[in-house]
Amino acid sequence: MWQRIKRFFKDSETIFWARLQTALGFVVVALTYVDPSVLQPIIPAQYFPWLLVANGILTEYLRRRREDSL
Numbered sequence: 001m002w003q004r005i006k007r008f009f010k011d012s013e014t015i016f017w018a019r020l021q022t023a024l025g026f027v028v029v030a031l032t033y034v035d036p037s038v039l040q041p042i043i044p045a046q047y048f049p050w051l052l053v054a055n056g057i058l059t060e061y062l063r064r065r066r067e068d069s070l
Contacts, residue, residue: 013062021055 009016031038 012066014059014066017059017062 009019
């Protein structure tokens with residue numbers, strides 16, 4: 001089972017992270033389309049920029065972790 005999961009993501013944490021972000025994005029779009037106030041209390045506005053910065057740092061870390069020439 002684990003081997004199939006790793007094969008699906010081509011042994012890449014970056015691909016896993018990108019597909020996870022895409023899946024979560026679809027869920028968020030669907031939720032906000034149905035009721036925009038559902039997600040408002042989850043992430044306070046003052047923390048959203050920090051969430052974006054953390055996402056960028058994690059993405060860069062995962063990308064560089066696999067690349068030997070960087």
